[in-house]
Amino acid sequence: MRIKKFLPLAILLIFTGCGIWTDFTTFFNLYFNTRELYYQVDEEISKLPKDPFQLKEPEITGTIKTNLIKIQEKASKILQHEAESSYFDNALFISGWAFYYNGDYIKANRKFQELASLGTEEYDLISRLWIGKCELQMRNFEKGLKIVEEVRDSALVREDEEVLNDAYKIIISYHIDREEFETAISEGEKYIEISEDDKFSALVLYQIGLLHLKFNNQEEAASAFASVLDYSPDFETAFNSQFELAKLKRELGQIDESRDMLNSLYNEGKYSSFWGDVYYEIGMIEYSAENYERAFNIFTDVNSLYASSKGAIKANLMLGEIMRNVYADYDSAKVYYDKVKGNNVDQELKETAEIYSQSITSYIKFKSDIQQSSRQIMYILEPQEFFRDSLAYNRFLVQSGAVKNDQKIDQPFGTDTTNTNVTTPTDTAAISDTTSTLAAADSVISTTPIFSVDDFDDDYILEIKPIFPTVGIDSLESKIAKDYFALGNLFFSDLMRPDSAYYYYDLLLKDYPETKYKPRVMFALATYFETKGNKEQSDSLYLEVYNEYKTHPLANESAKKLNKPLLFTDSDPAQTKYLIAESQIEEGELDSALVILKNISHEHPESIFKPKSLYTIGWIYENKINQPDSAAVYYSVLVDEYRNSDYAKAVNPKVNNYKAEQQRIENEKKKAEEDAKQQELDPQPETQKEILDEDTQVINEQIINSPVNLEEPTDTTQTKND
Known part of the structure; x- marks a missing residue:
């Protein structure tokens, strides 16, 4: 923002009046340093990251805050001791300006009110404009907007282009902040009609294009971006408008035009600082065309060649998408997502990566739990498998050096004898079924001969400690069913792979047709067929849930899908x-x-x-x-x-x-x-044979003496998921 200009010092020295001498001493004693610090801080504030049409002022740095306080102190001395100086109004403006950017809008408003009361032509519009800005920052929106609009109208009459531009910027920013986007577009279009400032008109036109995108008005947005070059945009606005237009053409299906525009931007040496973003968009064209290998290579290049660009962060996200959606390589996908999680550049990208990374972590856990539960069922039915896995785990400990030379493995591998988290089931049918199953398992264990290490003389290695189950087969199968259902949900809603979701839903119904998850699975399958456009199949499943499970919460969700009456009853x-x-x-x-x-x-x-x-x-x-x-x-x-x-x-x-x-x-x-x-850790070598021989008897005793519960613990997750 400008401050009043003064005659050169040489001209001032020609005069010898007291007023001139006062101005001279004030200038050199106070005002010069105040003005220079004001110019310096104003430049620093202009470089802070902020959208040109953002109403909220940016967070200032500690250095800027310190200098603003210095400016306030210096300006205050002029106002207190040099009231007769010609620099008084300048000092008053600088004082209000410093309070404003320090966030003290009340004091700033007072200074600008005082400045307006002086009635100087130089500061008439400027002081009122800043009063309006203060009111808006204090959230007195109606009052502040009215003041700024009055200043705009006066600036138009007086042909004060600088104040007119500032007023329109504030007005457009206000409507964007209030999410009144159509009004913001209208105000921007009004400005372009009357303005003679081609540089600012180009910036306004670019903002209009962005606002049209909020309404998905792609054609209008494309027209606005294309028109920016008809004016005199600055370097950044010129690039941004063409870059957005190229992206928009891809979304509109104009692939060749989009590719040509991006290649042109990429080949422009003056845009080298944006090459990472441009090359990323070229990769997106290949991804949209399902040229996944080509897209993968481009994203990899962006990541390596332009590592510090925002395009590199987005490229990592897309590399994760390709590994997840195209190749179903979830471990690799998680690596790329975790790279995005580590950045602090774009919070939205970071949150997206965190969600997918967490989903993949859940997928890995569910798969591991299913494998463990299946293996534990095998331990009950064939106890020698537990013995074999325990020996394999011992081999791993020895070979990895995790066991010290003088350490004896005297704790039975896999048995958690401290586990007392066992409750009795409430389903008597389940108790009966579990009892018979475990009785058969107990019979197998009691008749199994003692195993020796020589019976399992192989190179089988197991890195995960085997755990002999303390619950029955029914509980383990119930847990597998729960994990199948969870995997189906995960793929359908989080990982967005509906075909994989269908696989696990279908597997659940085939392996466990009487599962208590059945109404949920049927509803999920109905949703799957609905997304596939198979209305007949989806309606059939919704109807079955509605008719067969009237007391289940999903019955009403099915009713909504079928436009049937809701099942609220007085009996509930x-x-x-x-x-x-x-x-x-x-x-x-x-x-x-x-x-x-x-x-x-x-x-x-x-x-x-x-x-x-x-x-x-x-x-x-x-x-x-x-x-x-x-x-x-x-x-x-x-x-x-x-x-x-x-x-x-x-x-x-x-x-x-x-x-x-x-x-x-x-x-x-x-x-x-x-x-x-x-x-x-201080690993010491010890022979594998020595450890295995010493633990053979311990593991045999573990299998025989491991408690087998004749009552199945209640699986609370079943109750929750009924």
Whole structure:
């Protein structure tokens, strides 16, 4: 922002009046240093990262803040002691300006009000414009906007182009901040019609193009971007408009034109600082054309050649997408996603990468759990397999040097004798089935001969410690079914691979046709067929859920899909409880409401009000009590158990972000623990045969003496997922 200019010093010295001498001494004693520091800080503020049409002022650095305080002090001395100086109004403006950028809008407003009261022509519009800016920053929007609009109109009449540009920038910024995008576009178009400043008109036109994209008005946006070069854009605006136009042409299917524009930008030496972003978009053209190998190579080049560019970060994300979506190589995909997670350049890209990384971590865990449960079933049916795996794990310990020379492995491998987390089942049919199964397993174990190490003389190595199960086959199969269902949900909603989701849903129904997850799986399959456009198959499955599982919460979700009446009934006791909880929320009795809602979720697992109760509990913790961790717990249960409900869909993004952050914290903690353990290790060589011989008897005793429960522990996850 300009400040008033003065005559050169040589001319001033011709005059000898007191006023001139006062100006002379003031200039050299105070004002010169104040003005130079003002110019310096103003330049530094202009370089802070900020969108040209961002209403909120940028965060200032510590250095700038310190210098602003110095400016305030220097300007204050002029205002206190040099009131008769010709520099008084300049000092008054600089003082208000310093308070403004230091965030003290009340004091800034006072200074500009005082400046306006002087009635100088030089500062008439400028002081009023800054008063309007202060009011807007203090969120007095109506008052502030009115002042700025009045200044705009006056500037237009007086043909003050600088103030006119500033006023329109503030007005457009205000409407963007209030998400009044159509009004912002209209104001921008009005400015272009009356302006003679081709440089600022180009910037406004580029912003209009971006605003049209918010409405997905691609043709209008393309027209705006293409018109920017008809004016006199600065270097950055010229590039950005052509870059956005090239991207837009790809989205509009104009692939050849898009490729030509991007290649032209890439070959322009003056745009070398943007080459990483341009080359990334060339890779996106190949990806859109399903030339995945070519796209992969381009993204890899972006990552290596332009590592510091934003394009490199986005390239890593796309490399992860290709490994996930095209090659189903989830381990490699996670490596690329984790690279994006480590950057602090773009929060949106970081959050996307964290969500996918967390999903892949969940996928790996579910697969590992299924493998472990399947293996544990084998241990019950064929105990010699547990013996063989234990020896294989011992070999691994010896070969890896994890066992010291004088260490004896006297703890039975795989048996956790301290596990007391066993409860009795409530399903008597399950008890009966489990008892007969385990009795047969017990018979096998009791008649199995003692094994010796010589019976398993091979090179089989196992890096994961085998664990002999303390629950029955039924519980293990129930856990496998739960993990199949979780994998299906993961692929359908998070990893977005519906065909893989179908595989696990179908596998679940084939292997465990009587699973309690059946209505959920049927609903999920109906959704799958709906996304595939197979309405007949999807409606058939929705109808089966609606007719056969009338008390299940998904029955009403099916009713919505089929346009059938909802199944709310007076016979559902949870309905009355929920209405009472709602009334207590309205009265501010949050603790009582939480007790009732939690009772619904525990005591009425089949009620259609359970998902609604879980959602409401989370909502109370998030919005009323300010306990986000507690809210995340209940939202997570809601998503896990009722993934396809409207309530779950509403909170799913929050759950993903929360889980990603928790995983990051856990990874950092685990790495710290691993580093500490590594420092403590002092591996000593010891012969493999010696250790295996000494532990053979111990492992045999473990198999025979391992407790086999005749009652299956209650699997609470089954109850939750009914």
